[in-house]
Amino acid sequence: MATNEQGRSATHLAERLIELEGPKEVLLAAGEWMAYRLERDGFRWLKGRTSLERRLDGRLECMRLEGSRWNKAGKLIEFSIVGLEVFDEGLKAWRKSNPGLTVERPESVEGIVCATSFLDISREAKAIVTLPSDRIAVVDRLCEHAREVALPWFSSSEDPENLADAVPDALLRPTGFGQDLLEFLVSRGFHGEARSLIRRVISLGDSYRDAISEGRDLAIGGGRANWHSPQALGWSGEVLGLL
Incomplete structure (x- = not known):
């Protein structure tokens, strides 16, 4: 049995x-x-x-x-x-x-x-x-x-080599988990895939691109983004050298 x-x-x-x-x-x-x-x-x-x-x-x-x-x-x-x-x-x-x-x-x-x-x-x-x-x-x-x-x-989100294309769009919205997924890829050494994830987010529309730009500006100015904020992904992209 x-x-x-x-x-x-x-x-x-x-x-x-x-x-x-x-x-x-x-x-x-x-x-x-x-x-x-x-x-x-x-x-x-x-x-x-x-x-x-x-x-x-x-x-x-x-x-x-x-x-x-x-x-x-x-x-x-x-x-x-x-x-x-x-x-x-x-x-x-x-x-x-x-x-x-x-x-x-x-x-x-x-x-x-x-x-x-x-x-x-x-x-x-x-x-x-x-x-x-x-x-x-x-x-x-x-x-x-x-x-x-x-x-x-x-x-x-299991396979770092395919994550940038495989994760649902909902995870990448400006207040979603784009930053967390990006850090996951970098922690595994997949910097190219991390850049691909950023490019995919940018392709989703003007609001996504603007949020990344704001986050990058925040990082360049010495600021720090909050978790799940619209600026989080762009901030991480800049401090991690991916933008």
């Missing part, structure tokens, strides 16, 4: 998901079941963070789950994949070693590569599991949807 990495059988996990009644307990059981279904993709369930996580060579990919504020036992039990995040230990170390080449971030995201709200990239982010008899099928559908939407999103 198939088991997950904690040694629990599929039958045991399914029984828990079907039999539990409290919204929080059902959410946790659903997370365990999703980890079982996504185990072949490398994910495991972190109950304390209500997160499905995958680690590989210093890279951490997270799918965070959250229950609905309207949940009530016997009335409604609903949860969603609410966010996707990518962290990299090598990038975190690079930032710590090069504080003058980066900006201040909260300690919890020192290794951030990129993140997105799953609700922004999916119309099927939620699972309504009020009826015990429906839970397995509903959660299984959410797992398949995660394979179709979340896994390709994670893959877009």
Whole structure:
């Protein structure tokens, strides 16, 4: 009989998901079941963070789950994949070693590569599991949807050699994760790809080009950009010698 990495059988996990009644307990059981279904993709369930996580060579990919504020036992039990995040230990170390080449971030995201709200990239982010008899099928559908939407999103930033072309435009908006992705490439030694990323951002339109120009001027003038500010990418491009 198939088991997950904690040694629990599929039958045991399914029984828990079907039999539990409290919204929080059902959410946790659903997370365990999703980890079982996504185990072949490398994910495991972190109950304390209500997160499905995958680690590989210093890279951490997270799918965070959250229950609905309207949940009530016997009335409604609903949860969603609410966010996707990518962290990299090598990038975190690079930032710590090069504080003058980066900006201040909260300690919890020192290794951030990129993140997105799953609700922004999916119309099927939620699972309504009020009826015990429906839970397995509903959660299984959410797992398949995660394979179709979340896994390709994670893959877009995985390969530094193709990242500049592969990441979604939404990550590159002026207040997005362009700076973080740029630093990730530089931390891996992909300076040519980092320049390609800047050229792609410039090609997205006048507002993107203007934001980069403002950030470059800020760096030349001795200023410092804020994380997620419109000037952040241009500032980094200048201080890293990429512009």
